[in-house]
Amino acid sequence: MKLKWVIFAVLAAFLVLVLNSSSVAVNTRDIDIVRKKGVLDSQDLKIIDVFVSEAVQELVKTRDFTSIAKVRTEILSRQSTQGQYAQQFSQSAYKHISAGLAQAQTLDPEDRKTKVIVNLLILIDGLRDLRLADLAIKMLRNENMIVRYWAVHCLTTPEIIKQLNSSEGSNSKPAEVIAAEFKKLVDTSSPEIIALMAQFSADVKIPQGEELLGQIADMRIKQYADWTVKYELIDITILKLLDSKIPLPSGSPGTAPAETSSGKAAMARRFGQLYSYAIQRYTKGQAVLNDTQKQQLVSILVETEEKCIGRLLGRPQTTIRRAIERENLPALLQEHDRLLGSETQTGELPLRLNFDYGTASGSKRTAPIPLPQPPIKK
Numbered sequence: 001m002k003l004k005w006v007i008f009a010v011l012a013a014f015l016v017l018v019l020n021s022s023s024v025a026v027n028t029r030d031i032d033i034v035r036k037k038g039v040l041d042s043q044d045l046k047i048i049d050v051f052v053s054e055a056v057q058e059l060v061k062t063r064d065f066t067s068i069a070k071v072r073t074e075i076l077s078r079q080s081t082q083g084q085y086a087q088q089f090s091q092s093a094y095k096h097i098s099a100g101l102a103q104a105q106t107l108d109p110e111d112r113k114t115k116v117i118v119n120l121l122i123l124i125d126g127l128r129d130l131r132l133a134d135l136a137i138k139m140l141r142n143e144n145m146i147v148r149y150w151a152v153h154c155l156t157t158p159e160i161i162k163q164l165n166s167s168e169g170s171n172s173k174p175a176e177v178i179a180a181e182f183k184k185l186v187d188t189s190s191p192e193i194i195a196l197m198a199q200f201s202a203d204v205k206i207p208q209g210e211e212l213l214g215q216i217a218d219m220r221i222k223q224y225a226d227w228t229v230k231y232e233l234i235d236i237t238i239l240k241l242l243d244s245k246i247p248l249p250s251g252s253p254g255t256a257p258a259e260t261s262s263g264k265a266a267m268a269r270r271f272g273q274l275y276s277y278a279i280q281r282y283t284k285g286q287a288v289l290n291d292t293q294k295q296q297l298v299s300i301l302v303e304t305e306e307k308c309i310g311r312l313l314g315r316p317q318t319t320i321r322r323a324i325e326r327e328n329l330p331a332l333l334q335e336h337d338r339l340l341g342s343e344t345q346t347g348e349l350p351l352r353l354n355f356d357y358g359t360a361s362g363s364k365r366t367a368p369i370p371l372p373q374p375p376i377k378k
Helices: 004-012 029-035 042-061 065-076 083-104 110-127 130-137 145-154 158-164 173-183 191-203 207-225 234-244 262-284 291-313 319-325 329-340 348-353
Strands: none
Touching (some): 029 042, 042 083, 042 110, 083 110, 083 130, 110 130, 110 145, 130 145, 130 158, 130 173, 145 191, 158 173, 173 191, 173 207, 191 207, 191 234, 207 234, 207 262, 234 262, 262 291, 262 329, 262 348, 291 319, 291 348, 319 329, 329 348
16 A cells, blocks of 8 residues: 555655755765775775764754755765775764754754754665664654654665564564554554554564554554544555465365464454454445545455455455445445354354454354444534
8 A cells, every 4th residue: 555645745745855956065075985995994984974974964954955855865875885884884874863863852943843853864764774773763752743754664664674684683672672662652643654563563573563563453443443543544554464464274265264373363353353344434434424534445345355355265356346336335234244244143254264253241252343333423
């Protein structure tokens, strides 16, 4: 699912990123000479440090934000894989960006402070260096959602995930620290941030990743239950990620279900309940939801049926799509009960994947929890 357009739309109204090289004051001549060398001496290392220091200061001190993208480009284009150079560049980036973030906290007005912090985080994001992760982690609890978005983005790029999962380092501590910090943000973050954290939770190779994904799914389920959910479209991503954690039964469709671990059963239960709530929200909310909300729910129902239900059941599924196209809500609810279960029968999905919906009055639930009726608008 593509959410970048949402963030870029917000940033377009917040940051002016037009290139304007005329106001750039960073000297690149010496650093370009050093970057071509195979072996560096102490003077070369000092040149790297001075370049990074001056460039970061340009980002911090500028009041002309039309040139700031150019400055970031100058810094990023001067990275190198040469051992001595790369190590010094990383060390200098950490030192001077850390100092820059501290300086930014003292700036006035608030708008300028936020712009500088965001641009330093975008720089960290572009450097793709796990050694800078601590700088982004320190900004995660910022109440400004644009700042928080970029702090999370710094820690969830494919390059950073690859470094976190690298077989070269058996120490999983960095990934565990990030996952733990993300868990603290789930209930207070915007949907775009939730989507980034959900993708991280599925990609990182630590048990805490699945715990984070479960927490995110539980949060969304709760929001559906009390009719406070926003930007339903991200649930396509969450449902797909839950689906990716559910192993297929070894037998063919129709055979007895295999034993399922408690963790995998919990993922399947969350998948079933979240998908059920999306269907129920669509059917019960016709009079209270706007056209955008309805269309987002349609996208969830149809794409999940195609990409997830079909995989889990081992055959193509189109009944939900047809019911929606025909505006046949009874047929949609009938397919909901057949797939997910009702009070009188176990659904095909729980039967095949060997999960239930918890217990009620001492008995296992065969049906997803019903969605309450929408609140009456005053």
